[in-house]
Amino acid sequence: MTTLVYLIPVALFLGALGLSGFLWALRSGQYEDLDGAAERILIDRDES
Template identity: 70%
Template sequence: MSSLVFLVPLALLLGATALGAFLWSLRSGQYEDLDGAAERILMDDDENEPPIAK
């Protein structure tokens, strides 16, 4: 029972820290462009390559 005196505040502190990190990431714009990275892998960069000599 005495371990709960230590573990409950520790769990609340860790939860508050995780919530704070999540709210910080929302405010800093981490979730603004969710489709950008997914679509970037599908784009071809062939137009930037030099022509092949035959």
């Protein structure tokens, strides 16, 4: 029982962390161009 008292909050906290991470990524537009992001990694950055 005593272990549950801290294990459950820890589990919920980690879950909530993941959830808020996802919501943040959604809001900051990271899901708007999934294909573009995949291709952009191939572009060499200009020296400029």
